[in-house]
Amino acid sequence: MLSCCVLDCYVDEPACFGVPPFVSPYPRYIYGALSEAGVDEGHIHCLTIDSLRNGDYRFERSYDMVFLVGGAVVPGRYRGSRIGTAAEIRRIAERNPGQRIAIGGLISYVLPGGDNVTLVRNDIEKYARHFAGGGEEDERRTAPEIARWAVLGAGSVRAHPRFPDIICEIETSRGCPRRGHCSFCSEGLFERVEFREPEDVIAEIDALIRAGVSRFRLGRQADILQYKSDCAGFTGGFPRPVPGPIGELLSELRARKERGLISVLNIDNANPGTIAAFPDESSSILKDLAATVTPGDTMALGIESFDEEVVRRNNLKVFPREALRAIEIINGIGGARIDSIPSLLPGVNLLHGLDGETVETFEKNYRSLSEILERGLLVKRINIRQVIPFPGTPAHAKKYAPSKSVENRFTYYRDRIRSEIEHPMLVNIYPPGTILRQGQVLETQAGYSYAKQIASYSITLKIPMELPLMSFHDVVIISHRERSLMALPFPININTLPQKALELIPGIGKKGATDIILRRPFASLEQASAYLNNVSIDIKRSMIV
Numbered sequence: 001m002l003s004c005c006v007l008d009c010y011v012d013e014p015a016c017f018g019v020p021p022f023v024s025p026y027p028r029y030i031y032g033a034l035s036e037a038g039v040d041e042g043h044i045h046c047l048t049i050d051s052l053r054n055g056d057y058r059f060e061r062s063y064d065m066v067f068l069v070g071g072a073v074v075p076g077r078y079r080g081s082r083i084g085t086a087a088e089i090r091r092i093a094e095r096n097p098g099q100r101i102a103i104g105g106l107i108s109y110v111l112p113g114g115d116n117v118t119l120v121r122n123d124i125e126k127y128a129r130h131f132a133g134g135g136e137e138d139e140r141r142t143a144p145e146i147a148r149w150a151v152l153g154a155g156s157v158r159a160h161p162r163f164p165d166i167i168c169e170i171e172t173s174r175g176c177p178r179r180g181h182c183s184f185c186s187e188g189l190f191e192r193v194e195f196r197e198p199e200d201v202i203a204e205i206d207a208l209i210r211a212g213v214s215r216f217r218l219g220r221q222a223d224i225l226q227y228k229s230d231c232a233g234f235t236g237g238f239p240r241p242v243p244g245p246i247g248e249l250l251s252e253l254r255a256r257k258e259r260g261l262i263s264v265l266n267i268d269n270a271n272p273g274t275i276a277a278f279p280d281e282s283s284s285i286l287k288d289l290a291a292t293v294t295p296g297d298t299m300a301l302g303i304e305s306f307d308e309e310v311v312r313r314n315n316l317k318v319f320p321r322e323a324l325r326a327i328e329i330i331n332g333i334g335g336a337r338i339d340s341i342p343s344l345l346p347g348v349n350l351l352h353g354l355d356g357e358t359v360e361t362f363e364k365n366y367r368s369l370s371e372i373l374e375r376g377l378l379v380k381r382i383n384i385r386q387v388i389p390f391p392g393t394p395a396h397a398k399k400y401a402p403s404k405s406v407e408n409r410f411t412y413y414r415d416r417i418r419s420e421i422e423h424p425m426l427v428n429i430y431p432p433g434t435i436l437r438q439g440q441v442l443e444t445q446a447g448y449s450y451a452k453q454i455a456s457y458s459i460t461l462k463i464p465m466e467l468p469l470m471s472f473h474d475v476v477i478i479s480h481r482e483r484s485l486m487a488l489p490f491p492i493n494i495n496t497l498p499q500k501a502l503e504l505i506p507g508i509g510k511k512g513a514t515d516i517i518l519r520r521p522f523a524s525l526e527q528a529s530a531y532l533n534n535v536s537i538d539i540k541r542s543m544i545v
């Protein structure tokens with residue numbers, strides 16, 4: 001009987017995220033493929049890079065094959081988690097010289113092979129299926145195959161170290177529906193767009209629900225608005241979106257939410273060019289999305305640059321006016337607050353390191369973002385990243401390297417965007433008194449707890465008391481830090497709140513906190529009112545005694 005290991009080193013790809021608490025589809029597909037091939041479930045071990053880290057990167061036993069997915073060349077920052085790096089994956093191969101390892105995912109393009117390493121350039125789940133049947137072909141999987149493997153592999157999530165506090169990334173399609181492709185992007189390398197059928201996606205989600213998962217994100221796709229588009233009726237290089245199929249999928253998901261089977265439902269990537277080219281169809285889909293997702297969700301838009309010359313040279317999706325129009329449309333539909341938080345807001349992704357950048361590029365980015373702020377529009381997050389051109393893309397062939405002066409300008413405006421745009425945006429999105437549900441404590445340090453919701457692009461909540469690690473708390477926002485929110489457990493009980501936490505409530509301060517502590521317990525809030533005169537009504541609403 002074959003014995004295999006599925007090793008998840010986590011993924012952070014342009015159109016797929018799988019760093020805990022997110023779990024990407026790939027390890028689930030591999031498990032399902034092995035299972036379909038007849039490998040006994042007791043002989044498929046699911047590990048993560050974290051378990052290898054704890055064991056000096058050595059496997060405790062040998063396998064016929066380790067199927068490794070994920071890892072990042074340039075890791076981002078993730079509170080409470082660390083993605084596997086290329087260096088760590090090389091270490092795993094070196095420290096286990098007798099162990100055969102098949103490496104899949106985008107990382108396989110930047111790692112060297114080795115005696116014990118097979119680099120899988122197509123789909124590692126398909127390779128696993130062949131391997132279990134005695135072959136070693138490196139091929140693409142098909143949509144019907146992953147429909148089966150996704151269901152068969154759902155139970156593998158129970159082995160995840162953070163189970164059941166995870167959110168499963170769900171694939172709806174791969175490949176880019178746009179006619180032309182951006183200079184840097186790996187999605188454009190898929191020859192055609194492959195959509196999954198709504199019933200396949202739902203069958204996978206039902207299998208994951210049976211396995212104990214209740215949080216999902218429709219995140220693995222280039223553009224959620226183009227789900228099951230006919231890839232026809234092009235305007236400006238974008239196909240006409242078709243509201244029917246996504247509506248069908250969302251209505252099934254709403255039904256499961258209403259039955260309490262889904263607690264978090266998020267989406268990811270959408271193309272601002274689709275919204276600008278087809279505002280009517282896009283608005284219809286956006287309304288459906290805003291009515292279905294969990295409030296506080298983000299629609300990430302790969303705008304990449306507000307510099308028209310950079311847009312032209314890199315064949316990006318939208319010019320600045322179109323980007324602003326897309327942001328305005330999403331705000332108009334998703335900006336209404338549900339349970340105190342806007343239901344669906346745009347996120348803006350910007351890239352640095354694109355061909356055509358000059359010292360003026362970053363000022364243009366800054367100005368466009370300032371205009372968004374001044375117009376009272378909300379952007380949930382601004383993500384500025386260094387471009388990593390993927391092998392096979394025009395940007396990779398061109399090897400553009402920014403000059404020192406361009407680098408300096410980039411850093412200068414990135415910092416200004418953080419302090420002058422992101423911070424006020426944070427205040428506008430989460431005014432004092434906003435209630436955020438189910439923040440999970442990921443770290444405690446020097447009298448503070450750092451928590452995050454298990455959801456898409458969740459913001460760090462800094463709570464001025466040490467709470468049990470991994471415990472969940474509803475919180476109320478009391479103030480704003482540079483890139484996080486100061487919060488207190490909801491409701492705020494002023495009879496039991498520690499002194500430091502009381503001091504941090506705007507309008508109470510050090511002296512007020514001492515007075516409250518000397519006077520409490522209060523029998524009612526009215527009795528405490530003299531001490532709360534300067535506290536805003538929005539925070540007071542969350543107080544109890």
Ligand code: SF4
Nearest residue numbers: 176181182185187222
């Ligand atoms: S529009 Fe550009 S960034 Fe988006 S998936 Fe297509 S090629 Fe990639």
